[in-house]
Amino acid sequence: MTSHTDPRALGKFLRARRAQLDPGDCGLPEADTQRRVAGLRREEVAHLAAISVDYYTRLEQGRVRASAPVLATLVRALRLDDDQKTYLYELAGRTDDRPRRRRPRQQVRPAMRRLLDQLTGTPALVLGRRLDILAWNQAAVALYTDFAAVPADRRNYLRLLFTDPAIREMHREWSHDARDAVAALRMAAAAEPDDPELDGLVAELSARDADFRTWWAEHRVNSATYGTKQYRHPVVGDLTLDCDTWNGADGSGQRLMVLTAETGTPSHDALRILTSWAPERADPRRAADTAPRG
Template sequence: MEPTPDPRALGAFLRARRAQLSPQQCGLPTTDSPRRVTGLRREEVATLATISVDYYTRLEQGRVRASTPVLTTLARALRLNEDEERYLYELAGRTDERPQHRHPAQRIRPAMRRLLDQLTHTPALALGKRLDILAWNSAATALYTDFATVPEHHRNYLRLMFTDPAVRELHTQWAHDARDAVAALRMEAAADPTDPDLTRLVGELSVRDADFRTWWAEHRVNSATYGTKHYHHPLVGDLTLDCDTWAAGDNSGQRLMILTAQADSPSHDALRILTSWTAGQTEPNSPRHTSR
């Protein structure tokens, strides 16, 4: 069922948005004559959207309901970002008809890449949307698995938790950790429920694992950025590591997950031994360290 349109709110949004744009931004010719309005005139918006001035005027006045094709051209003419376009369709009561945008490929931020390379004895992962593993360091390879051998479209933290026997066995409290990861993904799903890659991931894991189906159906959410993880590594035995997750400040959805051990603890010593065995085995820019 479509939401009830709000013509007055739609008109107010259109006026506000055109007031924020200049002719130069939209590629329109400039003149020396003074402008009586801030931003674009109605005539200029109508020209950019290839609709009549009368029709656009009635839209701003709330006297006509915008069709989906008109909304599409208005979004382009007014240079709306994805959030603004979604808002435009909601105001017009056309949410179900909003075009679906392709999600751009995720690329790790250079600063995060550098930080990963500098953490030589500290396992660290760069996580993107849907808990995709975008990059890692050699210490993370030593602790978890050789991520470079995992197909890129399968490099997902949650997928590995449920489908990789070695990763699953590594977690001595697997049910607790996996359930928390499901709750983190559930919270992310609320922010972008139309993400097709998220839909595919949930569908795949629902078919393959009964625990995932149960925990996903619980609608439990978790945004915790720190905690403690317990591992049993086949080479160095038990490890108790603090897990901290730091979000990038650019709204990219990327997070840096870092695992550290308390100084002078058995876990600290074991982690140093484990990472020293793999130190220097790979170059910083090799496929082992980053998704291609």
């Protein structure tokens, strides 16, 4: 079955991906003449995928719809990893397209709420579709900001990462973290191609930030559920925290993001001081009543 697709988006991804590949790494002979384009030419991709140059050109131009066998050959020709393969099939509409229902307002699942209540000394957030921040615990307030003071329709992890100067400055490896967040949003965009709020978020950040425009155009995708974040907090100084994210099993798109430090490290001691020092500035339960739609 198929889903709604934008053939231009598929073409942009194909062009971006072939620009990232080196001919030698793909088993192609190095050209004697200087290449006018970065990466692979259209005819080289067509050769690797065993399809005609005309067909591949029309595919990039959005004038033909790719069949499942063609997509399979493109996965191999363009050396796509699992995330990129998922993204390619989403863009091409070759996924199980179940009947779409009107998306209800995002509500924090009770199980997620209980987990937040129990993580008293560990910063944790519940993220929804589009990386909206649906709920948080007091430790997350101590680490980041008073989320309750942010209007519900602006309470988005990626938006804050790009537009809040304090949060941006706190990330010691901001470019790395922000680029990964953009790649995560790319995955969400492929799964929700007709989400006007996601389109609005992308348009807003594209207009405001040149880095976002560049990284969004790269079509990089990422579904990683763990990693390390480096912070410089104004109260306790440098922190190195492990970031783990768990996807909800109910298909709601909700994810629990938890930040921890290895026991016995300076970061663990600093995080303990920070979370015990934090005043009761906000009631994290307020998020459940004011969460964004969809």
